[in-house]
Amino acid sequence: MSNDTVYLNGEFLPLSEAKISVLDRGFIFGDGVYEVIPCYGRLPFRLTEHLTRLQHSLDAIKLTNPLSPAGWKKLFLQLVERCDAEDQSLYLQITRGTASRDHGFPANTPPTIFAMSNPLKAPAPTLLERGASAITLDDIRWRYCHIKAISLLPNVLLRQQALEASADEAILLRDGEATEGAASNLFIVKDGTLVTPPKDNRLLPGITRDLVVELAQAAHIPCL
Ligand SMILES: Cc1ncc(COP(=O)(O)O)c(C=O)c1O
Numbered sequence: 618m619s620n621d622t623v624y625l626n627g628e629f630l631p632l633s634e635a636k637i638s639v640l641d642r643g644f645i646f647g648d649g650v651y652e653v654i655p656c657y658g659r660l661p662f663r664l665t666e667h668l669t670r671l672q673h674s675l676d677a678i679k680l681t682n683p684l685s686p687a688g689w690k691k692l693f694l695q696l697v698e699r700c701d702a703e704d705q706s707l708y709l710q711i712t713r714g715t716a717s718r719d720h721g722f723p724a725n726t727p728p729t730i731f732a733m734s735n736p737l738k739a740p741a742p743t744l745l746e747r748g749a750s751a752i753t754l755d756d757i758r759w760r761y762c763h764i765k766a767i768s769l770l771p772n773v774l775l776r777q778q779a780l781e782a783s784a785d786e787a788i789l790l791r792d793g794e795a796t797e798g799a800a801s802n803l804f805i806v807k808d809g810t811l812v813t814p815p816k817d818n819r820l821l822p823g824i825t826r827d828l829v830v831e832l833a834q835a836a837h838i839p840c841l
Pocket of ligand 1: 653800802821822823824825826
């Protein structure tokens with residue numbers, strides 16, 4: 618059992634041996650998509666929903682899904698088995714592969730598939746006690762925020778700006794409307810009603826967001 622086994626293009630291997638080309642389009646263009654799947658008790662949480670979102674992201678960037686849902690499940694379980702923790706965070710990244718640098722899609726190029734699983738970090742007790750703090754910032758991202766794209770530079774800059782202002786998260790504003798956080802969806806409770814921005818191209822359709830809405834509905838809490 619080792620904690621540092623990762624998956625790369627059909628092989629399970631130690632992290633230190635997992636290498637990709639500097640011409641990988643993920644590195645050169647940020648041309649790829651990703652998923653993060655929490656695993657509780659070694660079982661991927663809402664796997665179907667994560668795989669459906671992955672399919673939508675792949676379709677949106679015109680990349681063929683390299684595996685079937687059963688193939689992904691098998692791969693994920695093999696990876697989870699190789700990590701010591703009961704609760705884990707599975708990371709999957711698929712890029713358009715390695716080709717000479719040219720913006721247009723390369724022909725006949727296999728995608729790069731990388732996955733790893735790490736122990737899931739529990740939220741700090743102080744965060745749970747006092748809640749998260751946030752500042753509002755202009756949403757400088759592109760117009761396809763529904764795609765879980767690996768090109769996260771705006772999100773990185775926005776989160777860093779929040780941290781430097783001693784806040785935990787940035788709440789993003791576009792055309793006067795709040796969209797989401799730099800790496801989280803947004804909810805407010807107003808007069809007993811749970812309010813969250815609608816799912817469209819301005820935000821990532823979070824799996825947690827759907828769960829919160831479902832739980833609210835089950836508890837008869839009005840939700841907009
Ligand atoms: C921009 C953004 N919005 C929302 C989320 C929450 O998504 P999920 O609940 O699927 O983790 C994330 C997660 O990383 C994110 O990066």
